Amino acid sequence: MTASPVQATGLVKHYGSIPAVAGIDFTVQDGECFGFLGPNGAGKSTTIKMISCLSPVSEGTLRVAGLDVARESRRIKGLLGVVPQDDSLDPDLPVRQNLEVYARYYGLSGREARPRIDECLALFHLEEKAKAKIDDLSGGMKRRLVIARALVHEPRVLVLDEPTTGLDPQARHLVWQKLRLLKSRGVTMILTTHYMDEAAHLCDRLVIMHRGTILTEGNPHALIEEHAGGEVLELRMRPGERAAVLGELSAVPGVAIEEVEDLVYVFGAGPAAREAAARIADPMRAFLRPGNLEDVFLRLTGRGLLD
DSSP, X not given: OOOOSEEEEEEEEEETTEEEEEEEEEEEOTTOEEEEEOSTTSSHHHHHHHHTTXXXXXEEEEEETTEETTTOHHHHHHXXXXXXXXXXOOTTSBHHHHHHHHHHHTTOOHHXXXXXXXXXXXXXXXXXXXXXXXXXXXXXXXHXXXXXXXXXXXXXXXXXXXXXXTOOHHHHHHHHHHHHHHHHTTOEEEXXXXXXXXXXXXXXXXXXXXXXXXXXEEOHHHHHHHHTOSEEEEEOOOHHHHHHHHHHHTTSTTOXXXXXXXXXXXXXXXXXXXXXXXXXXXXXXXXXEEOOHHHHHHHHHOSSOOO
């Protein structure tokens, strides 16, 4: 039986007396995209660093392809393709040579690397930029090149740490398209992101972390249904005006109401929410929309700033 790509049990990471990761369990399955979501300081990047063998485990066990990160970090690094938050490309080398140098780090000969580099450049629409300088690339091209570089040695697991931060919508959607293609080809991916729509588009399963712990785990759509419901009613009405509406909706079994200054969110009201929105008939005052992953994230981690 093949070992899971990544498996953690009781995983802990301390920085001095501060627990950045406080005893989490998770398993990444072959061929899936597994996401880590959470506010700043939740422990996502620390977990990624431990998986990537860039930071030692304080307690618990963490295995990559059955290998213990505490004992076999060199072998594990050869199984991972890591896309860091920063581009980390060599500006003194043209596009293709950046990939050639990276391939040599993994012991690939020129003969082995050449077709893989050709394939990666073609996959990310960078063939015509093979001789270009890094500084002449757009931000989207640089991110695509960093992902292409991580694939040159055909890793078992692709680790993506906020891969589309700073990109415009067109570039971000192109990266998503390529990542979905990789997933369809059976590439296992681990993703951290601050974009809720990115996680919903790409992840088969995800965890939401907060203060070093895992609050929930599951398929994005199942989590939305569980924590936000199929529809969310947003009320932008003066307190006196909305009191009667909230009194009516609060009587619905299982409803949850969150008041955030001048905006009220109503979860799980079902037909009553639809009836209220239709009666008010003004989307600027009563807006009924599908529930989303951001609702789940904010309901579980809170709406206040943490740093």
